[in-house]
Amino acid sequence: MNTTNSNCITCNAHQVKDDTREWEITPDGRVWPCCFFANAWDKRRNNNDNETKRLMEDKVIWNLLQTDPEWNSLNTHELDDIVNHKVFWTHIWYTGWESDNPPPICLKECSNNKAQLNIKKHNNRGGENGLETREYVR
């Protein structure tokens, strides 16, 4: 599998050698692709947290939380069903990382020393603008 892309994102939660993937579960029973996403979710009530800000600026995840608020909750879904959710195999996966709109968290955290360049690119697309949407997140 090609692990380099135009956004220079290399996922720390995907072991290319044996093609395995790690998952992170927050105390409220939500499954995330890694600790960066889990931390962002855990800190969602902290108005100044940049990790959460990036999660809320992720339009794909944000729309998912609006249309299906329990999409990654083990309280309502089986683990297998959650980890097979298409968002984990499109948006937060190589097709998403190579796209024009990769997850902001991935751009910041796993972009091979290109973080500032990528954040600038993200800002130019309208990211990092505000947290007015956070009040709708449970």
Ligand code: SF4
């Ligand atoms: S932030 Fe994205 S690229 Fe980095 S480990 Fe998490 S899912 Fe993988």
